[in-house]
Amino acid sequence: MPQLTAKTLIKGALDLCSLPDIYFQIREMIRDPRFSMNDIGLVLAKDPALSIRVLKIVNSSFYGFPARVDTISRAVTIIGIDDLESLILATSVVDTFKKIPSEIINMTDFWMRSVSCALIAKLLAKKSAILHSDRLFLAGLLHNIGALVIYQKLPEKACRILMLAQGDRCLITGLEQEIMGFNYAEVGAELIHDWGLPDSLAETIRWQLNPCAAQTNKTDAHLLYLAVKLTDMVDMDTNVEEVLSAAPNSTLQTLGLNEFQVKQVVTLAVDEFKSTFDLLSPGKKFH
Numbered sequence: 001m002p003q004l005t006a007k008t009l010i011k012g013a014l015d016l017c018s019l020p021d022i023y024f025q026i027r028e029m030i031r032d033p034r035f036s037m038n039d040i041g042l043v044l045a046k047d048p049a050l051s052i053r054v055l056k057i058v059n060s061s062f063y064g065f066p067a068r069v070d071t072i073s074r075a076v077t078i079i080g081i082d083d084l085e086s087l088i089l090a091t092s093v094v095d096t097f098k099k100i101p102s103e104i105i106n107m108t109d110f111w112m113r114s115v116s117c118a119l120i121a122k123l124l125a126k127k128s129a130i131l132h133s134d135r136l137f138l139a140g141l142l143h144n145i146g147a148l149v150i151y152q153k154l155p156e157k158a159c160r161i162l163m164l165a166q167g168d169r170c171l172i173t174g175l176e177q178e179i180m181g182f183n184y185a186e187v188g189a190e191l192i193h194d195w196g197l198p199d200s201l202a203e204t205i206r207w208q209l210n211p212c213a214a215q216t217n218k219t220d221a222h223l224l225y226l227a228v229k230l231t232d233m234v235d236m237d238t239n240v241e242e243v244l245s246a247a248p249n250s251t252l253q254t255l256g257l258n259e260f261q262v263k264q265v266v267t268l269a270v271d272e273f274k275s276t277f278d279l280l281s282p283g284k285k286f287h
Contacts, residue, residue, distance in 0.1 A: 006146070006186035009153055010194050017149055019195060022047050023092045027196075030081050041072035044088070053091045054084070057279050061272065086138050089197070090118075093141070094281050097148045104151050104158055113231060114141050115277045119269040121227035127265055128255045130219065139204045139224050140231075146188030146205075154180065169232050173209055185209050212248050222254045230266055240266060 026043055029035040044051045051072060058075045059068055069075050076084050094111060121140030125133035151158045157179055165171040176183040189206035193199070200217045204224050207214035211221035229243045240263050244252065252258070 004181065006182040006190045009149060009182075009187060010190040017096055017152065017191065019089070019096060020047075020092050022050065023088055024196075026088055027085060030085055037073035037076045040076070040084075044072050050088065050091055053279065054087050057087055057091070060275060060279055062276060062279070082132070083134050086134055090138060090141055091280055093145070097152070100148060100151045101155065104155055104162070105148075110144070110148070111281060112277060114144060115280060116269065116273055117141070117143055117227050117231040119272055119276055120230050120265060121224055123265040123268055124223050124227055124255065124257070124262070127261050128219075128223065128257060130223070135201070136220065136223055136227075139201060139220060140227050142188065142192065142201070143205055143208055143224055143228055144184060144188065145191060146184035146186065149187050149191060150176070150180075150184060167235070169235065183209070211254075212250060219254055222248075222251045226251055226255070226262075230262070233266075 022043065026040055029040050029043065041051075044054070054072065055069060055075065057063070058079060059065070063079065065078060069078060072084070079087075097107070100107060118137045118140035121143075122133050122137035125136040130136070147158075161172060161175045161179055164175050173183045173185075185206055185208050189202040192202040192205055200220065203214065203217045204220040207217075207221040208224040208228055211218065211225040214221040226243075226247060229247065230240070233239065233243060240259060244259055244262065
């Protein structure tokens with residue numbers, strides 16, 4: 001029997017964690033100059049729930065536009081095609097994993113943490129004056145997506161890892177490496193690659209645990225690393241000062257941020273969390 005790797009795990013899981021067809025259809029239309037924004041809007045309208053959620057996000061404080069955006073074609077004109085694709089992906093991916101037993105993971109808690117990380121990542125990127133900071137929202141939202149594949153495909157090993165970790169997230173990566181031979185970040189990167197998403201996103205997720213090792217997208221990897229650590233603060237009973245003191249020296253240097261700015265980001269993320277979570281998963285029960 002061949003050795004199980006992150007790549008082979010993904011190959012055997014694509015039937016369980018495929019994105020909806022409408023996402024791939026719209027993505028292909030975006031890349032095809034024969035289709036106009038009106039054409040894309042008509043296809044998106046076939047999924048009223050998705051199109052409404054996308055417009056709600058565009059009209060929310062998430063973007064902060066002064067005038068109301070009433071159509072998808074208008075939304076694209078304002079936010080750009082890349083951001084529209086990211087929004088559709090973000091709203092679709094929350095619906096993707098539906099078969100994970102509740103005794104392994106509380107999916108509401110999982111997505112709450114993911115949205116929190118996404119907000120912190122985006123706000124850190126804006127504070128660092130990084131262009132197109134919304135891509136970091138997607139990286140934060142998907143940073144732990146590999147864990148869901150592990151829960152689906154290897155539930156017994158997942159339960160053992162979670163039991164041994166006893167709630168300490170710092171132990172999980174080492175336990176995954178010891179028990180499976182790979183970790184959730186590697187699995188997440190392979191899933192992102194198989195979904196046909198940008199290599200930059202896959203690499204950012206792959207190196208979130210060790211940003212100094214990133215060969216490309218080093219800034220994004222450092223940013224996601226810090227966002228994950230700040231998201232874990234409440235569970236780990238730590239504070240911003242402790243998170244920053246434990247981070248690689250190059251993280252704040254790369255991002256050009258100081259402690260005060262990071263604290264501002266955390267405060268703003270807390271303020272924006274509920275409205276953003278409700279936009280991405282309105283009235284949704286994950287189990």
